[in-house]
Amino acid sequence: MQGKLVWSTALAAVLAAAPALGANSVAGKTVKVGVIADTSGAAGAYGSAQKNAYALAADDIKAGLLDAGGATIVFDVQDAASDPAQVVNLTQKFATDGSALLVGPTLSAEAKKADPIAVRAGLTILATSNTAEGITAMGPCVFRNSLAEAQVVPEAVAAAVAKWKPKTAAIIYGDDNQFTKTDYDIFQAALQKAHVELVDVETYHTGDVDFKAQLTKIAAKRPDVLVVGSLVEEAAKIVTQAKQVGLNAHVIGGNGLNSPKFMELAGGAAEGVVIGAAYFIGNSSPGNRAFVERYTKRFGAGPDQFAAQSYAAAQIVAHAVKEGATTSDALCAAFKRATSVPTVLGPVGFEASRDVRAPSAILEVMHGAFTAFK
Amino acid sequence: MTAFLAAHSKLIDQIGINALLALSLSVSLQAGQLALAQAAFMGIAGYVGAIGAVQRGWPLWESMLAGALASALAAAVLALPIGRLRGVFLAIATVGFGEIARTVENNLPITGGAEGLSGIPDDASTPWIYGTLIAVGCVIAAASRSKFALAVAATREDEGAARGVGIDTARVRFCTLTFGGLVAGLAGVLYAHANFFIAPGDFGFGRMEQILVACVIGGVTSSLGALVGATLMTVLPEFIRFLADFRDVTSGAILLGIVLFAPRGIAGLWKRGGRA
Amino acid sequence: MILQQILNGIVLGAVYALFALGYTLVFGVLDILNLAHAAIFTAAAFTALALAARGMPLPLAFAAAVALAGFAGILLDRVAFAPLRARNAGTLAPLISSIGAGIVIVGILRGVFGPDEHRFALGTAGDAQLHAGPLTFGVIDLVVVVTALVFMLALSYVMRATPLGRNIRAVADDRIAASLLGVDLERTIALTFFIASALGGAAGILIGLQYNSVSVEMGSRIELKGLAVIVLGGMGSITGAVVGAFILGAVETLSVAFISSSYRDAVAFGVMFAILVLRPRGLFGKRALRTA
Secondary structure, eight states: OHHHHHHHHHEEEEEHHHHHHHGGGTTTOOEEEEEEEEESTTTTHHHHHHHHHHHHHHHHHHTSSSSOOOOOEEEEEEEOTTOOOHHOOOOOHHHHHOOOOOEEEEEHHHHHHHHHHHHHTEEEEEEEOSSTTTTGOTTTTTEEEEEEEEHHHHHHHHHHHHHHSEEEEEEEEEETTTTHHHHHHHEEEEEEEETTTEEEEEOOOOOOOOHHHHHHHHHHHHHSEEESSSSSHHHHHHHHHHOOOOOOEEEEGGGOOOOHHHHHHHHHGGGTEEESSOTTTTOOTTTHHHHHHHHHHHSSSSSHHHHHHHHHHHHHHHHHTTOOOSHHHHHHHHHHOSEEEETTTEEEEETSSSSOOOOOOEEETTTTTEEEEE | HHHHHHHHHHHHHHHHHHHHHHHHHHHHTTTTOOOOOOHHHHHHHHHHHHHHHHOOOOOOOHHHHHHHHHHHHHHHHOOOOOOGGGGHHHHHHHHHHHHHHHHHHHHHHGGGGOOOBBBOOOOOOHHHHHHHHHHHHHHHHOOOOTHHHHHHHHHOOOOHOOOOOOHHHHHHHHHHHHHHHHHHHHHHHHHHHHHHHHHHGGHEEEEEEEEHHHHHHHHOOOOOHHHHHHHHHHHHHGGGGGGGHHHHHHHHHHHHEEEEEHHTTHHHHHHHOOOO | OOHHHHHHHHHHHHHHHHHHHHHHHHHHOOOOOOHHHHHHHHHHHHHHHHHHHTTOOOOHHHHHHHHHHHHHHHHHIIIIIIHHHTOOOTTTHHHHHHHHHHHHHHHHHHHHHHHSSSSSOTTTSOOEOOOTTTTTEHHHHHHHHHHHHHHHHHHHHHHHSSSHHHHHHHHOOOOHHHTTTTTHHHHHHHHHHHHHHHHHHHHHHHHHHTTBBBBBBHHHHHHHHHHOOOOOHHHTHHHHHHHHHOOOOOHHHHHHHHHHGGGGHHHHHHHHHHHHHHHHHOOSOOSOOOOO
C-alpha cells in the first residue's frame, strides 16, 4: 500500500515535470535550415540582404539575443545565382540532406519551379520574398511571411487619395517581372476603386536606366499622381528623371521601394514619395530598434524589406523550434499554430491559406528617411 | 548509387535537356552558321506545348509533337530573310529574333506574360528526356555518314567553293536551321514539362549564351563535343559550389582556361590525331 | 512633346554610341566580338567611383579610370586573345574567351564592391537642367552627346590621318600583308585595345554619372543593344557605329512615344533585323567577312 503510494506520487511528479522537460528537450539539438538566396546575378542585391539577415540571426541565436530554446539553428545559405536551374538543384539537395526547412528562394518564378520538388519530398517551405499568386497553394506546408502587394497597396492608395485628393494618375511599371507586373494590376484596381482616372500607362524592362521617353509622354498628360510599380534601382531613376522632365506629381509605390537604398540613390527626388510596405524600419515592435542598430553596424547600411522579412523568418523559426519543433512535419504544425509571433515586422501569424497575417505600413520619405504617413 | 541518383535526378534531367539544346546548335555551327536562335525556338515550342498541356490536357508526346512542329516552322520561316547574312551579322540578327520572340511571349495574354505559365504537368521523366536525346543522336549519327554531311562540311569550310562544285548551300543552311529548330523545340517542351512553370525570361539571351558556350567548349564541329560541353556547363556550378563567393570568378577562369588550352574544344583535344 | 522625344532619342543614341565605338574598333580590326568590353566599361565606372569617393576631383578620377581601362584592355588581349591568334583559332574561340574574361572581371568587381547599386556622390555631375524653348535636358546629357561626337571625330581623325591609324587600318584589311610590310602587329593590336577599352571605360563613367547608377549589372544591360548597334552600322565602321547608335536611340524612344513601351525592344530589334535583311553587311559595312 505504501509502495503504491510512493509509486503514484513519483509517477505524478514525473508527469507533472514532463511538460517542463519536454520544453527543454530541444536544448543541444541542431536544426538545419536550407536557405536559397540569389546573392549574385540579376537578383543579387536582394539575396545579399537576405543572406546578411540570416548571418545576423545565426549569431543572435548563439549570443542568446534570439531565443531558440537552447537549440542551434544552422542556416545553410546557398547562392542560386538568379538561375532557376540552380534553385531546382539546391531544392533537391535540401530535400534529401536532412534539412528540416527550406527558406526561400528569392524570386517567385524560381519558387514556382522548385517548390513542388520540396513539397513532394515533404519538406516544409517558408518563403520570405515570394509575392506572386499561387505560392502557398503549391503544398500543405508551404508558408509565406511576405505580405503581397495586394495586402499593402489598397490601404496605401486609399490613404494617399484621402490626403492628396487627386483626379488623375499615371502608372509606370516593369512589364517583364512578375512582381512589378502585379503592382500594375493591383494599383490599377485600387485607383479605379478610388475613382481616380488613369490617364496613361507606360512600361519599362528590368534593368532599364533611361525612362525619359516614357516620362515625357506621361508628363504631357499632367497626372496628379505617378504610380511607380518597380523595384528600388529603377524606382530611384524614375523619380529622379521624372523631376528632370518636369513631371511634378505626387509619387506612390509598393513594396519594391521599401529600402534605404531608395533615398541613397534618388537623393532629393525621393522626398514625399509614399510607399505601401510590409515593414517600417522605424516601427516600435520589441527588438526592431535593436535589430536595425545591429544590422546597420554590421553591414554599413540599414536593413531593407528583404532583410527584415528574412530576419523575421528566422524569428518565426526560432519560435517554432523553442516550442519543440525540430523536424519538417513539426515545423509545419508549429507554423500552422502560430498566431502572434513577435518579429521585427510586428506580430506575425499565418492564415488558413498559409499566407502571412502581419501589420502593413504606409510610409513617406521625409528628410531622407522613412516615416509613417499621416 | 541509387541514393545519389535520387538526390540528383533534376541535375541529370538538366544535363539531358541542355545536351539536346547543344546538339541543336551544333548542327547549325557545323554548317558554319552562327545562328543563335535556339533559345527562341525552345521558347516557342515550350509555350505551345505547355499551353496545350495546361489548357487541353495534352500528354507529353502530343506537347512535344506540337511544340517541335511550331519551332521547326518558325525556323523555316526565319531561314528565308536571313539567307544572305553571314558571321556575326547572322548571329545578331538571330539574337534579335530571339528578343522579338521574348517580347511577344511577354505581352500575349495566353502565355501569362511576365507572370509565366504555371501548372505544367511534371511528366518529362528521365527516360523521356534521354530517349529523345538518344533518338536525335542516332539521327545525327546516321546523317553524318551521308552525302549531306559532306555538303555541310563543305559549306562550313568554304561556301564559295562549295557552291562552285554544285552544292546547294542555301538548302544546307535551310535544312540545318530547321532541324536545329525542331530539336530545340523538343528540348523546350521537355524543359517546360520538367519545371512546372515557364516564363519568358527562361528563353532569352542568357540561355542562348549558355548553349553557345557549351557547344564551343565541347567542340564546334563535333556532336559528341556538344554533349560533353553541355554536361560540363550544367554540372560546373554545382561542383564548385563549395567555393561560395568565388564561384563565378572560378567558372569564368575555367571557361577561359578551356578555351585557351583547347581552342577547338574538348573534342578537338581528342581528335588531334586527325580526322577519319 | 515630339521635339522633346526626339531630343531624348538623341541623348539615348549618344549613350549607345559611346559604348559602341570601342566595340566596333576591336571588331573591325580583329574580327573579334569582345564580350568583355562591357566588363571593362563597368570596371572603369567603379574605379572612377572609388577614386571620387576618396576625394579625388572628378576630372582626375575620370582620366585615371580611363587610362586604367586602356591598360586593362591590353591585359585582356594578352590573356584572352593573343594566345588564340597565335594558334589561328577562328572567330568563335575568342568570343567564348571574352565571355570567360568578362565573367572573371565582373566577379572580381562583385567581390570588391558587392552586388548593390551605387551612385556617384550627390551633386557630382550636377543636376542642373537646361532649357531651350520647350526642350529640357541635363548638363550631363549635353556632355554625353558632345563627348560621343568628339570621340567619333577624334577616332576618325586618328584612323585617317595618323601613322597609328594607318597601321590599324592595314592590320584590319589584311593582317599578313601588313606584317609583311613592316607593321608591328602585336604593338598595333595592343594600341587598338588600349584605345577601344579607354573609350569603353569613358562610356562607363559618363553613363554612370548620367543615370546616377553604377552596378555590376550595368554592362550586361547595355551589351545587347551595343551589339545591335555595331551590326546595324556595319563591321568596323566608326561612322556606322555612331549612326547606328542614333538610329537605335531614335527608334526606341519614338516607339515608346508612339507605339507602346511594351513592344519597344521588339520594334528596335525588328528595325535592325529589317535593315540587315536589306543590307546584310550593315549600313556602312564594306568588307566581306570571314566566317566562323
